[in-house]
Amino acid sequence: MFADYTWAELGSIFAMQGFAGLILFSVLLLMALGLAIIFGQMGVINMAHGEFMILGAYITYLTSNLFSTYLPDLFGIYFFIAMIFAFIGTFLLGSLVEWTLIRHLYKRPLDTLLATWGLSLILQQLYRTVFGPREVGVTLPDWMMGSYAVSDSIEIPVNGMIVMVITLVITIGVFLFLQKSRRGKQSRAVVLNRAMAGAVGIDTARVDRFTFALGCGIAGIAGATFTMIGSTGPTSGQLYIVDTFLVVVFGGAASLLGTIASAFSISQAQSIMEFFMSGSMAKVLTLLTVIVILMLRPQGLFSLKVRR
Amino acid sequence: MKKEISSSRLGTTRRTLLKGLAALPAAMVLASSSYAADVNTTGLAVTDDTVKVGILHSITGTMAISETGSVQAEKLAIQQINDMGGVLGRKIEYIQEDGASDWPTFAEKSKKLLVNDKVAAVFGCWTSASRKAALPVFEQYNGMLFYPTFYEGLEQSPNVIYTGQEATQQILKGIDWAKETKGAKKFFLLGSDYIWPRTSNKIARKHIEKLGLKVVGEEYYPLGHTQFNSVINKIKLKKPDVIFTTVVGGSNVAFYKQLKAAGIDLTKEKPLVLTLSVTEDEILGIGGENVDGLYASMKYFQSLPNDNNKKFVAEFKKMWGEKSVIGDVTQAAYLGPWIWKAAVEKAGSFDVDAIKKTLPGIELTTAPEGYVKVHPNHHLWSKSRIGHAKADGTFDVVYESKDLIEPNPFPKGYQ
Numbered sequence: 001m002f003a004d005y006t007w008a009e010l011g012s013i014f015a016m017q018g019f020a021g022l023i024l025f026s027v028l029l030l031m032a033l034g035l036a037i038i039f040g041q042m043g044v045i046n047m048a049h050g051e052f053m054i055l056g057a058y059i060t061y062l063t064s065n066l067f068s069t070y071l072p073d074l075f076g077i078y079f080f081i082a083m084i085f086a087f088i089g090t091f092l093l094g095s096l097v098e099w100t101l102i103r104h105l106y107k108r109p110l111d112t113l114l115a116t117w118g119l120s121l122i123l124q125q126l127y128r129t130v131f132g133p134r135e136v137g138v139t140l141p142d143w144m145m146g147s148y149a150v151s152d153s154i155e156i157p158v159n160g161m162i163v164m165v166i167t168l169v170i171t172i173g174v175f176l177f178l179q180k181s182r183r184g185k186q187s188r189a190v191v192l193n194r195a196m197a198g199a200v201g202i203d204t205a206r207v208d209r210f211t212f213a214l215g216c217g218i219a220g221i222a223g224a225t226f227t228m229i230g231s232t233g234p235t236s237g238q239l240y241i242v243d244t245f246l247v248v249v250f251g252g253a254a255s256l257l258g259t260i261a262s263a264f265s266i267s268q269a270q271s272i273m274e275f276f277m278s279g280s281m282a283k284v285l286t287l288l289t290v291i292v293i294l295m296l297r298p299q300g301l302f303s304l305k306v307r308r
Numbered sequence: 309m310k311k312e313i314s315s316s317r318l319g320t321t322r323r324t325l326l327k328g329l330a331a332l333p334a335a336m337v338l339a340s341s342s343y344a345a346d347v348n349t350t351g352l353a354v355t356d357d358t359v360k361v362g363i364l365h366s367i368t369g370t371m372a373i374s375e376t377g378s379v380q381a382e383k384l385a386i387q388q389i390n391d392m393g394g395v396l397g398r399k400i401e402y403i404q405e406d407g408a409s410d411w412p413t414f415a416e417k418s419k420k421l422l423v424n425d426k427v428a429a430v431f432g433c434w435t436s437a438s439r440k441a442a443l444p445v446f447e448q449y450n451g452m453l454f455y456p457t458f459y460e461g462l463e464q465s466p467n468v469i470y471t472g473q474e475a476t477q478q479i480l481k482g483i484d485w486a487k488e489t490k491g492a493k494k495f496f497l498l499g500s501d502y503i504w505p506r507t508s509n510k511i512a513r514k515h516i517e518k519l520g521l522k523v524v525g526e527e528y529y530p531l532g533h534t535q536f537n538s539v540i541n542k543i544k545l546k547k548p549d550v551i552f553t554t555v556v557g558g559s560n561v562a563f564y565k566q567l568k569a570a571g572i573d574l575t576k577e578k579p580l581v582l583t584l585s586v587t588e589d590e591i592l593g594i595g596g597e598n599v600d601g602l603y604a605s606m607k608y609f610q611s612l613p614n615d616n617n618k619k620f621v622a623e624f625k626k627m628w629g630e631k632s633v634i635g636d637v638t639q640a641a642y643l644g645p646w647i648w649k650a651a652v653e654k655a656g657s658f659d660v661d662a663i664k665k666t667l668p669g670i671e672l673t674t675a676p677e678g679y680v681k682v683h684p685n686h687h688l689w690s691k692s693r694i695g696h697a698k699a700d701g702t703f704d705v706v707y708e709s710k711d712l713i714e715p716n717p718f719p720k721g722y723q
Contacts, residue, residue: 005545013545020537027535125368133372135561135593145598147571157569160537229569230534231561231593235370239532239558274538279529280501 012153021271023160026167027229028263031240032247033174034219036259039248041178041191042211044102045113048120049244050237052216055093055123056086056223057232058131061138068139076141079224083166086224087217094216098209106194106208120237127234135233144228159228166225170218175256177214187211191254250290252300261301266290347396348658350450353426359398359658361386361645362405362421364432364442369409370557375434377589378456378641379404380628382431385645388623395649396658403427407434411441418445418453428658429454431644434637436460436503443468452660454644457637458584458606460507461717466664469647470687472640473607474717475508478584481692482605483515485707486550490580494524496548498539498555501528505554508584511722512552524548529555534562540570543579551581560590564598574601574697582694587635588701596701608639608677609695609703620676633701639676646672647682679712687715 005013031053038046063082067075097119105112144162147155178184186207189197198204223237230236251262266286273282294300344354353360363382365375386400394400403425405417414433421427422445429452433439436459446453446467453468461474486492495516499505505528513523524546527539536559543551555563567574567581574581582603588610591599610621610633620642624634648663650670655662668684681689689712695703 009545013541016544017538017541020541023537024535128368128372133367133376134589135373135558137591137593137595139595139597145565145568147569149571155571157537157566157571159565159569226534229562229565231558233373233558233593235373236558238370239534270535271538275542278527279533279539283530283533 090220258302
C-alpha cells in the first residue's frame with residue numbers, strides 16, 4: 001500500500017499517526033482517571049461515570065453562553081474557567097450522590113452497579129428535560145480549533161495538544177494527591193482496611209465522600225475537555241463508559257500506574273491497527289487482545305499484592 | 309363511553325344485542341353506527357366527528373435527538389389539517405407512544421396502537437431497526453405506517469408508505485454532481501458500521517465504478533465512535549477528491565471537529581466532503597462553524613426558496629419556537645398526515661384496504677419540498693438536491709435535479 005508514496009510523505013504521515021496515537025492515549029487516560037479513583041480505590045462500580053462527564057460538558061456549554069453574552073472580550077479564555085466550574089459542579093453532585101446513595105452500599109459493591117446504572121438513567125432524562133434531547137454545540141474560541149503546521153506536510157491538531165497538556169497536569173495532580181497528601185493517604189488507608197482506618201481515628205465517612213466526589217470532579221474536567229473533540233448530548237456519556245471501564249479493568253483496578261500503562265497500550269494498539277485495517281476490525285482485535293490478556297491475568301496489568 | 313352518540317342511530321333490537329356484547333371494545337360498538345360505518349368497515353377508532361391516529365417515535369433514549377423533529381412536524385400537520393376541517397369531516401386525535409429508542413418496544417407499542425386503540429394510521433419509526441421490528445405487526449394486523457426517514461431501500465410493504473428517500477434517490481445524483489460540477493475522480497467512502505451506511509456505500513461504489521471513477525478507500529467505524537484521527541491521516545495519505553460520508557449520531561460531531569482540527573478546511577474543498585447524514589438538525593450539535601463548506605445530498609433543505617416551504621417554515625417556527633430547525637426527515641414526516649388525508653378522501657373511507665388502493669398516485673402540490681407523488685412501490689417520487697452548508701448552520705441549495713427521481717428500492721445492478 002505504500003509503493004506510490006515518497007519517503008517524505010510516509011514520514012509525515014507516520015509522525016501525524018504517532019501523534020494521533022498519543023492524543024487517543026490522553027483521551028483514554030483522562031476518561032479513566034476519575035473512574036480509577038472511584039472503582040479502583042473505592043470498589044464502587046460507577047455506571048454513571050459517563051453522565052458525570054457530560055455534566056462537565058454541559059457546564060462548559062453554559063459557561064460559553066455566559067461568556068459570549070456578557071463577557072465577549074474574555075471569550076478566548078473562557079474554556080479554562082469552564083473547566084473549574086465543571087470540576088466544582090460535578091464535585092458537588094458527586095458528594096450529594098455519595099451521601100444519598102453510595103454510602104449505603106459499601107458493603108454490597110455489586111449493588112452499586114445497579115444503583116449507579118439507575119442514576120445514569122435518571123441523569124440522562126434530567127439532561128434531556130433541561131437541555132432538550134438534541135445535542136448542543138459548544139462554541140470554542142478560534143485559537144483552540146485548527147491545526148499547527150510543523151512543516152508543509154505535518155499538521156498537528158491544536159485541540160489534541162491541549163488535551164495532552166490537561167491530561168498530563170491532572171494525572172500528575174492525582175498521583176501526587178494519592179501518594180503524598182494527607183487526604184490521599186487517608187483514602188488509601190480506608191480502601192485497604194476500613195475498620196483499622198476507623199480505629200486509628202480517620203473519619204472514614206468523610207474520606208469516602210471526598211474521594212468519590214473527587215473522582216466525579218475529574219470526570220467533570222474530562223467532560224469539559226471532550227467538548228473539543230466530541231459531542232455533548234444527554235446520552236453522549238454512554239459513548240465513553242465502555243472504553244473507560246476497559247482501561248481501568250485492563251490496567252488492574254487498584255493501580256494508577258496500571259491505568260496509565262493500560263491506556264497507553266490500548267491506544268497504541270488501536271491507532272496503529274486503525275491505520276492498517278478498518279475501524280470496526282481494529283476495535284474487534286483490540287477487544288480480543290484485551291480479553292485474552294485478562295484471561296491469562298485476571299487481576300489486570302498491574303496489581304497490588306494484598307493479603308486477603 | 310360514547311355509546312349515546314351511536315345508540316341514537318340504532319334500532320332497539322340491535323341495542324339490546326349490543327348490551328349482550330358489552331365485552332367487545334368500545335370501538336367496535338362505535339363502528340356499527342350507520343354513518344361512521346360508511347367510511348369504516350373494519351372497526352377502526354372513527355366516530356362521527358373524530359378519527360384516531362398514532363404517533364410512534366422515541367422521545368426518550370439515544371434516538372430522541374433525531375426523532376423529536378419528526379414528532380413536531382407530524383403534530384403540526386395534524387393541527388393544520390384539523391384547522392381546515394379534518395379528514396372526511398372528522399377531527400384527527402392523536403395517541404402518542406414512546407418507542408424509547410428500543411426496537412422491541414416499537415413492536416409492542418405498534419400492537420397497542422393497532423389492537424387496543426384501533427388507530428386508522430400510524431406516523432412513526434425512525435431507524436431502520438425500529439421499522440423492521442414494527443413491520444410484522446403492521447402486516448399482521450393490517451395497519452398503515454408512514455415512515456419518514458431516508459433509508460437503505462431493499463424493502464417494500466403494502467402496509468408502509470416511505471416518505472423519505474430510498475438510497476438510490478439520495479446517492480446517484482449526488483455522485484453525478486460531484487463528477488460533473490467538481491471534476492471529482494477519487495472517492496473515499498466513510499460510514500458508521502450498520503446497515504444503512506453499508507448499503508448506501510455499496511450503491512455508491514457501484515455507481516462510482518460505473519462512471520469510470522475510483523474508490524480509494526472504504527471505512528466503517530462503530531456507532532458512537534469518537535476518535536477519527538487515524539482515518540483522517542489515512543484520508544490525507546490517499547488524497548481523495550471527495551470524502552463521501554454516512555457517519556451518524558454523536559460520531560458526526562467528533563468527526564467534523566477532528567477534521568477541522570487536522571487542518572482540513574471544508575471551504576477549500578480539498579478534499580470536498582459530501583454527506584448523506586448531516587441535516588440542519590445535526591448541525592445544531594456539531595456547530596455551524598465546524599461544517600462551513602460541507603455539501604449534503606438530500607431532498608429537502610430548510611432554505612428551499614419556494615412558497616410552500618416559506619409558509620411551512622414560518623408555521624413550524626410559530627408552533628415550536630423561533631430557534632427550531634427543520635431537517636430533511638422532519639419535512640418528510642410532515643408529509644405523512646397529508647398523504648394519508650389525501651388517500652382517505654380519494655377512497656371515501658378510512659379502511660386500510662381501501663387506502664392501499666388509492667395511495668399509489670396520490671399527489672401533493674403543497675409539499676414544502678415541492679411536488680411529490682406516491683409511486684406504486686409505496687415510495688415517493690422526489691427531487692435530488694445538493695446543499696452547501698454555511699457557518700450559520702443553514703444550507704444554500706446549489707443543485708436540484710431537473711425531474712422527479714423515480715424511487716427504486718430494489719435497484720438492479722447495485723446489489
